[in-house]
Amino acid sequence: MRLFGITALLVFALDQASKLYIVQGLGLAERLRLDVWPPYLNLRMAWNRGVNFGLLSNDTDLGRWILIGVALAISAGVTVWLMRGAHRPVALVAGGLLVGGALGNVVDRLVYGAVADFLNMSCCGIDNPYAFNVADIAIFAGALGLVAFTGRENTP
Template sequence: MRLLAIITALVFALDQATKLYVVQVLGLAERLRIDVVPPYLNLRMAWNRGMNFGLLSNDGDLGRWLLIGVALAISAGVTLWLARGPQRPVALVSGGLLVGGALGNVVDRLVYGAVADFLNMSCCGIENPYAFNVADIAIFAGALGLVVFTGRDKTP
């Protein structure tokens, strides 16, 4: 369980540090766009008030608090699930990625009222209109890891 806590803390810190640097220090909130390595990596400010791709973004404070509650419930559920017995290290890392990312986005919703998304990647003539952040990457990787690396061992 210590590994779960360490990964959670590292992901949370990395997420919040990148958001602080990009939004406040680089001033992306005012500049709205910074081309880093166009078109492959760009910074595009997007305040996501909903879930992925803006789902539930028009529900105001109700949606905000609902998403905070869901993220906290999932984080607690994953932590309790992984704590119920011995787990492989890869499962604890996956859980830490998911929980750390979820908590990073919860803090955004509490502080800003929305999640600060800023990473935008495009390639090969296809322009991606969406932005994401470190927490989103961690949540996706953690959820995928939990699906792939947990479950019942197969017995003959």
């Protein structure tokens, strides 16, 4: 479980540091856009009040607290589940990615009232209108890793 905790802590720290540097340090919250390597990598400020791609988005405090509760419940559930059984190291890393990312987005909702999304990538003539952050990448990779690397046939 140590690997799980270290992964979660590193993801959380990287997510929060990137948000602090880009949103506050580079002033993206005021500038709203910075082209880094167009069209492949751009910074576009987006305050996400919902889940991925703005789904379940609303501007109510109730919605915000529900999403915080759901993220905390999922994080606790994944943590307890991983603590209860023997899992390969890759599964512990995947769980740490998911939990660290989820907690990073929870902090955003507590501090800003919304999740700070800022990474935007496009390619090959496709203009991607969506932004995401380090926590979103970790949550996606962690969920995928848990599906791929856990189960009876995958335990040590």
